[in-house]
Amino acid sequence: MRSEPVVQVQALVKRYGTKTAVDGLDLVARRGVTAVLGPNGAGKTTTVETCEGYRRPDSGTVRVLGLDPVRESAALRPRVGVMLQSGGVYSGARADEMLRHVAKLHAHPLDVDALIERLGLGSCGRTSYRRLSGGQRQRLALAMAVVGRPELVFLDEPTAGLDPQARRATWDLVRDLRADGVSVILTTHYMDEAEQLADDVAIIDAGRVVAQGSPEELCRGGAENTLRFSGRPGLDVASLLKALPDGSTAAEVTSGSYRVVGEVDPQLLATVTSWCAQHGVMPDRISVERHTLEDVFLELTGKELRA
Amino acid sequence: MTAAGTYSPKPGAAPLTRMIAAQAVLETKMLLRNGEQLLLTVIIPTLLLVLFGTVDVVDLGGGEAVDFLAPGILALAVMSTAFTGQAIATGFERRYGVLKRLASSPLPRWGLMTAKTLSVLVTEVLQVLLVTVIALTLGWSPQGSPVPVFLLLVLGTAAFSGLGLLMAGTLKAEATLAAANLVFLLLLVGGGVVVPLDRFPDAAQDVLGLLPIAALSEGLRDVLQHGAGMPWGNLGILAAWAVAGLAAAGRFFRWE
Numbered sequence: 001m002r003s004e005p006v007v008q009v010q011a012l013v014k015r016y017g018t019k020t021a022v023d024g025l026d027l028v029a030r031r032g033v034t035a036v037l038g039p040n041g042a043g044k045t046t047t048v049e050t051c052e053g054y055r056r057p058d059s060g061t062v063r064v065l066g067l068d069p070v071r072e073s074a075a076l077r078p079r080v081g082v083m084l085q086s087g088g089v090y091s092g093a094r095a096d097e098m099l100r101h102v103a104k105l106h107a108h109p110l111d112v113d114a115l116i117e118r119l120g121l122g123s124c125g126r127t128s129y130r131r132l133s134g135g136q137r138q139r140l141a142l143a144m145a146v147v148g149r150p151e152l153v154f155l156d157e158p159t160a161g162l163d164p165q166a167r168r169a170t171w172d173l174v175r176d177l178r179a180d181g182v183s184v185i186l187t188t189h190y191m192d193e194a195e196q197l198a199d200d201v202a203i204i205d206a207g208r209v210v211a212q213g214s215p216e217e218l219c220r221g222g223a224e225n226t227l228r229f230s231g232r233p234g235l236d237v238a239s240l241l242k243a244l245p246d247g248s249t250a251a252e253v254t255s256g257s258y259r260v261v262g263e264v265d266p267q268l269l270a271t272v273t274s275w276c277a278q279h280g281v282m283p284d285r286i287s288v289e290r291h292t293l294e295d296v297f298l299e300l301t302g303k304e305l306r307a
Numbered sequence: 308m309t310a311a312g313t314y315s316p317k318p319g320a321a322p323l324t325r326m327i328a329a330q331a332v333l334e335t336k337m338l339l340r341n342g343e344q345l346l347l348t349v350i351i352p353t354l355l356l357v358l359f360g361t362v363d364v365v366d367l368g369g370g371e372a373v374d375f376l377a378p379g380i381l382a383l384a385v386m387s388t389a390f391t392g393q394a395i396a397t398g399f400e401r402r403y404g405v406l407k408r409l410a411s412s413p414l415p416r417w418g419l420m421t422a423k424t425l426s427v428l429v430t431e432v433l434q435v436l437l438v439t440v441i442a443l444t445l446g447w448s449p450q451g452s453p454v455p456v457f458l459l460l461v462l463g464t465a466a467f468s469g470l471g472l473l474m475a476g477t478l479k480a481e482a483t484l485a486a487a488n489l490v491f492l493l494l495l496v497g498g499g500v501v502v503p504l505d506r507f508p509d510a511a512q513d514v515l516g517l518l519p520i521a522a523l524s525e526g527l528r529d530v531l532q533h534g535a536g537m538p539w540g541n542l543g544i545l546a547a548w549a550v551a552g553l554a555a556a557g558r559f560f561r562w563e
Binding site: 052054074080082084086088089090091093097104105106107110114144146176177179180181182 | 311312314315316317318319321325326330337340399403404405407408410411412414415563
């Protein structure tokens with residue numbers, strides 16, 4: 001079931017004037033939730049908007065649900081839901097009015113009232129769009145993307161600037177979509193969002209995919225993990241190192257603060273604590289630092305994710 | 308909590324006629340809800356008709372003032388809706404990403420444009436009714452046949468729509484707002500709406516007569532005031548503007 005790609009991008013190039021926004025990007029998204037992760041300006045929105053049919057590739061090919069988003073737009077549009085990063089609503093329209101309108105453009109829309117209720121938009125039903133808060137606008141845009149019961153939804157930065165509660169509501173909806181068999185492509189520059197939601201993460205930098213895989217795969221590969229503990233200063237690090245598997249390193253980073261870097265697994269943890277026991281050391285504040293997507297990103301690109 | 312299966316995919320476009328009808332209804336609602344639009348399409352034409360029809364502000368050259376004014380105000384009504392109103396509304400829809408969002412909906416672009424045209428036509432029908440009722444109350448006695456009047460209004464609408472969409476699709480929303488209002492004002496004064504063209508110098512008259520607003524107001528006046536038959540010259544001018552404007556809009560319109 002996960003074998004059929006919903007989006008296939010090959011060698012995509014997109015330039016704006018002399019600036020190359022997307023530079024030979026390859027991306028295969030299968031059913032489920034795919035997060036396109038990267039800093040601002042990495043080419044996320046350009047890539048997604050090319051998939052949505054808004055932009056023509058300068059070169060390369062894009063297929064969405066097997067169709068060309070520009071040439072076969074008419075067949076594709078009803079099957080795809082789009083959430084733009086901002087706007088998309090008549091400034092004089094009320095939230096419920098706009099949502100009902102988009103529903104009317106589809107053959108089998110969701111129950112609009114239930115959706116309004118679900119996204120907590122009930123209170124702003126009668127409010128015109130220009131008076132909605134940023135979070136309400138974003139939830140309305142999300143509702144507009146899913147109301148037509150699409151097979152595939154594109155969400156461009158769906159939770160940027162949302163408060164934690166609204167963010168969780170959006171995440172819950174994405175999980176429900178996934179559970180009901182809707183595929184989701186979302187762009188984000190929040191690492192936790194990708195970790196929480198995505199079956200698959202594509203890390204984009206400077207217009208290219210620099211790594212792709214499940215969050216676990218990405219975190220496992222690449223850099224090693226770290227174990228830290230505190231003890232009395234001047235422990236015999238060389239003796240500790242002898243007890244550790246090959247390829248590990250151990251160091252007293254600052255006085256009384258130790259760091260072990262290597263394949264941090266239960267065995268390694270046991271080795272460290274038993275070495276401590278043998279040397280009469282109480283390893284205070286022992287901690288294992290799991291490798292995060294943020295670390296992976298930093299390593300791959302040399303850039304902070306939240307630039 | 309949401310029952311499992313609530314979101315399971317069931318995609319499909321609504322029937323075209325339903326999509327276009329829904330879009331036309333929404334566009335018309337947005338227009339009628341907008342205060343500035345109402346000022347432009349309803350209040351200004353009505354005020355001008357009543358003011359110039361009851362007070363001798365401009366010497367309109369003999370006969371009932373309203374017989375001269377009513378055709379000009381009808382032309383103004385068409386311009387205010389098809390050109391000024393449509394340009395401003397569409398410019399801001401473009402700016403706020405409405406056109407972009409709708410472009411990814413099942414509604415095709417031509418369907419959106421059809422809906423916009425329908426919305427303009429519905430508004431114009433309401434305007435024509437309003438202007439006609441007021442003018443008749445002021446003692447208007449229209450001449451001529453309805454067929455050339457209808458043709459003039461349709462071609463005028465096409466001409467002004469092309470120009471309005473050209474402006475909305477190429478300029479920034481604020482620039483469109485300013486330019487559309489300025490053009491409205493200039494054409495109101497110089498296009499034979501309330502000031503007869505023969506008040507201008509001969510050389511100016513030749514140029515002004517080629518403006519779509521002048522062709523429309525003079526054409527309507529020929530028929531409704533003087534009982535002329537088909538005003539081919541004015542229809543020709545409007546058709547030329549319509550073809551040029553719509554072609555340019557089709558070529559240069561940018562959706563975002």
